Amino acid sequence: MDPRRAETGKNSDQIQSGHVYHLALDIGGSLAKLVYFTKNDEHIVGSEKKKSPMKASGISNSSRNSPVLNGRLNFKKFETSKINDCLEFINSMKLHLGGCQQPESPGSQTITIKATGGGAYKYADLFKEKFRISLDKEDEMDCLVAGANFLLETIHQEAFTYMGNQKQFVWIDKNDLYPYLLVNIGSGVGMIKVEGDGKFERVSGTSIGGGTFWGLGKLLTKCKSFDELLDLSYRGNNRAVDMLVGDIYGGMDYSKIGLSSTTIASSFGRAISENKERDDYKPEDIARSLLRMISNNIGQISYLTALRFGLKRIFFGGFFIRRHPFTMDTLSVAVNFWSKGEAKAMFLQHEGFLGAVGAFMSSDKHGLKELLANQKVERPPSKLSFSLDQTQVPQQDGELNGDESIECSVYGA
Ligand SMILES: Nc1ncnc2c1ncn2[C@@H]1O[C@H](COP(=O)(O)OP(=O)(O)O)[C@@H](O)[C@H]1O
Ligand SMILES: CC(C)(COP(=O)(O)O)[C@@H](O)C(=O)NCCC(=O)O
Known part of the structure; x- marks a missing residue:
């Protein structure tokens, strides 16, 4: 089960x-x-x-x-x-x-x-x-794939990469579009290996998705709307909530395994070692940490799934993204980091409408x-x-x- x-x-x-x-x-x-x-x-x-x-x-x-x-x-x-x-x-x-x-x-x-x-x-x-x-x-899966293929094949400047505040449109060659991994981040997350029109397989998924961000965010920050939560995350600093490698290693990197002191060792982990209540944390820091935790996790699972099927291109869709720079950057960095630059994260202008x-x-x-x-x-x-x-x-x-x-x-x- x-x-x-x-x-x-x-x-x-x-x-x-x-x-x-x-x-x-x-x-x-x-x-x-x-x-x-x-x-x-x-x-x-x-x-x-x-x-x-x-x-x-x-x-x-x-x-x-x-x-x-x-x-x-x-x-x-x-x-x-x-x-x-x-x-x-x-x-x-x-x-x-x-x-x-x-x-x-x-x-x-x-x-x-x-x-x-x-x-x-x-x-x-x-x-x-x-x-x-x-x-x-x-x-739903038929439609997601049909929508993604249609948009990628038909709309000029539909796909783009986003990293380090740099947005770059990607020219899509219709004859060289497949195969790719489609990661749809809606309430939950579906990962679909797409090999052509109507030729696809849903190969993975995770229940930790957009619904999780919005649901947990609502409980933790008392935000009344998704946009409010997203706005908060723009302003927050996750270091106030997350436990970093440096917190564990006395400010030092753990270079032997390639972890810098600023890498998140444990999302929300700082909360266990401080004598603070939830209300002592700024809602914007909580929102930022939550967004980073979920985006990182999806980025990592996406990369692993792409690796499993030998896919180099990952297109991210779903309304969770909302073209939020921080979300796209986190997903891109995760894919880039784990794949050592081999795989590429791409986004769609019409992300939520596939x-x-x-x-x-x-x-x-x-x-x-x-x-x-x-x-x-x-x-x-x-x-x-x-x-x-x-x-x-x-x-x-x-x-x-x-x-x-x-x-x-x-x-x-
Ligand atoms: N205005 C909004 N209200 C609620 N959720 C939103 C809104 N904008 C973006 N989202 C995010 O998008 C997710 C839903 O994405 P979507 O692709 O529409 O999936 P679904 O098909 O499951 O509704 C929500 O769980 C939330 O994280
Ligand atoms: C059940 C769903 C296909 C529904 O689509 P959604 O409304 O989230 O866009 C999706 O939430 C999903 O794939 N969830 C992850 C389930 C899992 O693989 O664990």
């Missing part, structure tokens, strides 16, 4: 419904993520008007026919514990009306939308009862195609492909807060 098994015991903005072409959801343990496509001539009333300043035809792809659709791919997130807010948003924006309508019983129309993550199961009844939305479930993008892409099979057919496109395409605007570089340093959109075109093949 697995030793880790738990013991039993209105938004005012409106998009005209006809302009939302597709919506997909990823409802995880902590966050519900939405990806939806809006046609370019969308009419948005309210404060969030986000019409592209660029002409969609500016997308350079001369070798292709004209796109069947131009528009934007939009990203949005909600806390899963506030799933009703997510439902209200979908309803107020009429996002679900871009789904496939299926008459279930006389007089009622059920709309089907793609959904992945555990919440697609957990909240299926809620979606049905409240808004007659039927969730068409896609496997599953949702994957679920969205799975709609090629049903949703978009049928929708396009219903829109009386002269010859419905047999296969759809997306081209994202190569000229539009996502926010450089800011985190992806869950409200972003990318210019894109849909082509038939």
Whole structure:
């Protein structure tokens, strides 16, 4: 038996419904993520008007026919514990009306939308009862991999390295992308060996992930929100809480085994030797130490997993990262340190939306195609492909807060 098994015991903005072409959801343990496509001539009333300043035809792809659709791919997130807010948003924006309508019983129309993550199961009844939305479930691992592959292959400057405050975009050669290790740091952590499109294996995981950081952080610092905890960690100093090698070795390095005096010997270990209560420690120091402990641990397990399968590239995704420099730096340093520079940690601009993008892409099979057919496109395409605007570089340093959109075109093949 697995030793880790738990013991039993209105938004005012409106998009005209006809302009939302597709919506997909990823409802995880902590966050519900939405990806939806809006046609370019969308009419948005309210404060969030986000019409592209660029002409969609500016997308350079001369070798292709004209796109069947131009528009934007939009990203949005909600806390899963506030799933009703997510439902209200979908309803107020009429996002679900871009789904496939299926008459279930006389007089009622059920709309089907793609959904992945555990919440697609957990909240299926809620979606049905409240808004007659039927969730068409896609496997979480399938979606993560499909989303990561799609983003890495399609979006210019999607992947980057981060170390010592240096962010460097990585050019991805589509023909040399595989194999790689995908480490998704959500509530828990999944590690997936990816060898191609739809060719992957979940090879490892750990329950010490983003949920642990947020959960323990909440208990230890009394923070009210994840962002507050993250802000605290920017300001803290983990030395106040962690036991360093120097604390044990009288200020000296333990050079024989390659440990400097400043290396953390024991995360939170300083607390045992001091006659202090929790309230005597600064919440920012606790937050910093916690973030470092969890990031280090994930970095180390990721490296070991990559080593086990001979993988040199590790892509980190999941909303735990939030493009936090310290988190990315810690993960990178851990991978670099343990692999002696052999393996490389990389990050994705759309880190938290891999599953949702994957679920969205799975709609090629049903949703978009049928929708396009219903829109009386002269010859419905047999296969759809997306081209994202190569000229539009996502926010450089800011985190992806869950409200972003990318210019894109849909082509038939
Ligand atoms: N606004 C937020 N609220 C809660 N958790 C957040 C937030 N932003 C980032 N996180 C972190 O992201 C984790 C969830 O990441 P995510 O990839 O969405 O996983 P899941 O699919 O399990 O919800 C949380 O456990 C937390 O560590
Ligand atoms: C169960 C999960 C796949 C759910 O995904 P999540 O909502 O965390 O993104 C994930 O939490 C996980 O892989 N946990 C680690 C379990 C383990 O291997 O120990």
